[in-house]
Amino acid sequence: MRDLANALPELFLLQIGHCRAPEILSRRKGRLRPVDFPAGAALILHPRHGAILFDTGYGRAFFEATAGFPERLYRWMTPATLPEAARLPQQLARFGIDTPDLVILSHLHADHVAGYFDLTTAPTVLTSREAFEALDRGGRLATLKAGCPEPLRQRLKALRPSFIENCAPPDLIPEGFADFAGLRDIFGDGSVLAVPLPGHGIGQFGLFLPETSTGPQFLIADAAWSLRALRENAPPPNMSVMSLGNKGNYLKTFLNLRMLSCVRSDIRLLPSHCAETFSPTLC
Ligand SMILES: [Zn+2]
Numbered sequence: 681m682r683d684l685a686n687a688l689p690e691l692f693l694l695q696i697g698h699c700r701a702p703e704i705l706s707r708r709k710g711r712l713r714p715v716d717f718p719a720g721a722a723l724i725l726h727p728r729h730g731a732i733l734f735d736t737g738y739g740r741a742f743f744e745a746t747a748g749f750p751e752r753l754y755r756w757m758t759p760a761t762l763p764e765a766a767r768l769p770q771q772l773a774r775f776g777i778d779t780p781d782l783v784i785l786s787h788l789h790a791d792h793v794a795g796y797f798d799l800t801t802a803p804t805v806l807t808s809r810e811a812f813e814a815l816d817r818g819g820r821l822a823t824l825k826a827g828c829p830e831p832l833r834q835r836l837k838a839l840r841p842s843f844i845e846n847c848a849p850p851d852l853i854p855e856g857f858a859d860f861a862g863l864r865d866i867f868g869d870g871s872v873l874a875v876p877l878p879g880h881g882i883g884q885f886g887l888f889l890p891e892t893s894t895g896p897q898f899l900i901a902d903a904a905w906s907l908r909a910l911r912e913n914a915p916p917p918n919m920s921v922m923s924l925g926n927k928g929n930y931l932k933t934f935l936n937l938r939m940l941s942c943v944r945s946d947i948r949l950l951p952s953h954c955a956e957t958f959s960p961t962l963c
Pocket residue numbers: 787789827880881902
């Protein structure tokens with residue numbers, strides 16, 4: 681029988697659809713030709729805290745929200761594909777899961793949140809208060825420009841999430857994380873830490889798991905769009921960075937991640953839209 685007290689969390693990557701966009705939008709040295717960007721999520725099977733989902737990828741709510749104008753512009757600029765077999769419920773079913781115990785949303789961009797609404801139940805959501813409160817600001821065009829089309833914004837606003845800001849700071853800052861301000865210990869046992877990653881979207885944070893069955897892992901959401909961008913010190917061009925966030929904060933977070941990968945080469949960094957990280961087999 682499995683020793684749950686000593687078992688380590690297991691992390692599984694899920695690709696819940698993808699979009700297509702010019703490579704150069706994600707990496708300064710990229711090419712103009714369009715490439716596929718996976719919509720990544722992760723399932724964490726935690727021995728003490730159950731099934732935890734980090735982000736939810738695309739879902740029907742995305743296609744419904746971008747059916748009309750002006751929201752359809754979003755779909756034109758980054759055409760998205762979501763095969764039936766890649767939808768979130770089908771992927772969770774392969775693990776025997778119908779409803780995760782907790783859904784953590786790194787930030788509230790459509791390609792990270794839409795899949796949530798494909799779930800037949802409404803599991804508890806944890807996100808940042810900063811991101812959630814920002815949903816109240818701006819009109820229909822402003823929210824579209826910010827990556828959350830109006831119909832999806834309204835669905836998100838109807839949720840009653842918990843906020844990472846209410847979690848306590850960790851007792852110990854892990855080695856290499858001194859420059860990441862505002863860490864939170866989600867379960868109070870040091871096993872899953874929320875790490876603010878400012879600069880992309882509003883209130884974005886990643887998840888650091890100091891111990892999993894396959895070593896330390898850090899889900900970094902959209903703080904970098906690929907591992908190659910980090911390796912080659914090639915952040916996205918200013919146009920991409922400034923359209924979805926704050927350039928100064930983005931570049932500082934990007935630098936912090938590069939430094940972390942130098943001092944903690946044991947940590948696997950997992951960007952949400954990195955083709956190298958996510959298997960293209962499903963979609
Ligand atoms: Zn994003």
